Amino acid sequence: MKLTIYGIARSRAIRNLWMAEELGLAYQHVQTVYGPEGSRKPDFLKLNPNGRVPAADVDGVILWESLAINLHLAKKVGGSLSPKDVDEDGLMTMWSMWAVTEVETPALAVLTHGSLKSEAERDNALLAKSIEALKAPLAVLEAHLAAHSGHLVGGRFTVADLNVAACVFYLRLSNLLADKPAITAWYTGAMERPAAKKAFALRGD
Amino acid sequence: MKLTIYGIARSRAIRNLWMAEELGLAYQHVQTVYGPEGSRKPDFLKLNPNGRVPAADVDGVILWESLAINLHLAKKVGGSLSPKDVDEDGLMTMWSMWAVTEVETPALAVLTHGSLKSEAERDNALLAKSIEALKAPLAVLEAHLAAHSGHLVGGRFTVADLNVAACVFYLRLSNLLADKPAITAWYTGAMERPAAKKAFALRGD
Structure with a gap:
């Protein structure tokens, strides 16, 4: 390719x-x-x-x-990260869409207004609203991972896990995963993969 | 099925x-x-x-x-609405994601705060921000349709057109498509399809 x-x-x-x-x-x-x-x-x-x-x-x-x-x-x-059939394709696409509709925007606001911006520049109303908006999807993710051996689709690490973890990445400086053991284990496992380490090293942080 | x-x-x-x-x-x-x-x-x-x-x-x-x-x-x-190969699948998924990331949220705000809510209940700052946010994606959509015979992928009506048109539906009571002839022709054509008429009749409006 x-x-x-x-x-x-x-x-x-x-x-x-x-x-x-x-x-x-x-x-x-x-x-x-x-x-x-x-x-x-x-x-x-x-x-x-x-x-x-x-x-x-x-x-x-x-x-x-x-x-x-x-x-x-x-x-x-x-390969193993890819859908093995049209049903897995549907579920992997669903979780990727879900990451965008439910997680990405409020998680990025939490990163920006909870950590990256100076305190004077933060929008605290947006931060509070974003934390509130993440409660339901994080509970959904926690329950799903706990009930499905720690992966989103097919009992193995796939593009669905990668896509969702890449949005959860925005919560890395927050404490919003502290009471979410299944998400924490899944996210940590994803980030410790050799391919993740190699890619994230390119960020230089 | x-x-x-x-x-x-x-x-x-x-x-x-x-x-x-x-x-x-x-x-x-x-x-x-x-x-x-x-x-x-x-x-x-x-x-x-x-x-x-x-x-x-x-x-x-x-x-x-x-x-x-x-x-x-x-x-x-x-069938004809479906991807004929993995490349079309990629493009149809891309346009569907694009509808969610670029169009859906501001378009729904335009519908809600530009038309559905009473004037007293409208958030006019959110409305103005949403109209502004739609300028770039509507220009992208207009240019793409004008350059590709009025369809998003593969020169025919597909699930990509349906998914994006279903988000543009939120702009039906606005004037934001008035200067967008390619979008207007594409959207009108989508909504005049027999299947669309049959489904939208179920809304009872």
């Missing part, structure tokens, strides 16, 4: 870098930054008209949306 | 009702409402622990996330 991943490792491109490492793919990594010096440049807008990173060129097919790129890579390559 | 769709037609279940009609599927429709009398009942939480509609039982596999359910139905059934 000829794969090019556009986007710096300190962006959602980390998700695709991680997936490429899991699949053992050789790839070109184009260090596109956010904004006018990168993702908003005219040449990049031809790849992703949304002006966002990541984008990927997978054997000549241009894709955006980090979690969709990972589902696509899984199905192109096959 | 044995298909059960849970959720009233005046919820995101409309998306799955529409898809079932497109695919010519016989299905059972369980009229689950929002909240404590429906989607939060203990029996329903066993189907969808998130307490949301829709949920679907597709040959014994329980799925949530309306757009993921549609992608799954497309791949189970096959």
Whole structure:
């Protein structure tokens, strides 16, 4: 496969870098930054008209949306991370959608307004609302992992776990997982995978 | 196929009702409402622990996330709405993810705070922010449709068009499509399909 991943490792491109490492793919990594010096440049807008990173060129097919790129890579390559049939494909797509609709936005707000911004710059109302919004989905995730041997689909680590863990990553500086032993074990296990370590090392933090 | 769709037609279940009609599927429709009398009942939480509609039982596999359910139905059934190969699958999943990340939330806010709520109850700051947030994705959609014969993937009406149009549906009472001829033609064409008319008639509006 000829794969090019556009986007710096300190962006959602980390998700695709991680997936490429899991699949053992050789790839070109184009260090596109956010904004006018990168993702908003005219040449990049031809790849992703949304002006966002990541984008990927997978054997000549241009894709955006980090979690969709990972589902696509899984199905192109096959193997244990990939759906073994259409039912697993449905469930892995469902969990990836769920991560976006239920987790990603409030989790990113928790990271930004709970940790990254200076106290003066934080939106504490948004932070409180985001913590509240995460209660239900984190309870769903905890119960599912506890009832399914610590994986989302098929009793093994798959692209579904990778996609959801990559959103839970935004909670790494919070205490919201402290009372969630199944999520903590699952997330820690995911991040300790050699492919995750190799990819996250590219962030340089 | 044995298909059960849970959720009233005046919820995101409309998306799955529409898809079932497109695919010519016989299905059972369980009229689950929002909240404590429906989607939060203990029996329903066993189907969808998130307490949301829709949920679907597709040959014994329980799925949530309306757009993921549609992608799954497309791949189970096959035909012209479905991906013909893994590359089309990737693009249809990408556009479905894009609808969720770029369009759905601000479009629903435009419907709610621009039309459905009484003027006294509207959040005009959220409305203005949502209109602004839609500018870039609507420009992307307009340009893509204009450049690709009026369809998102594969030069024909597919599950990708259905999923994205079902989110653009939230803009039906706004004037945001007035300067978007390609979106208007595509959206109107989607809504005039016999399957769409049959499904949307179930809303009773």
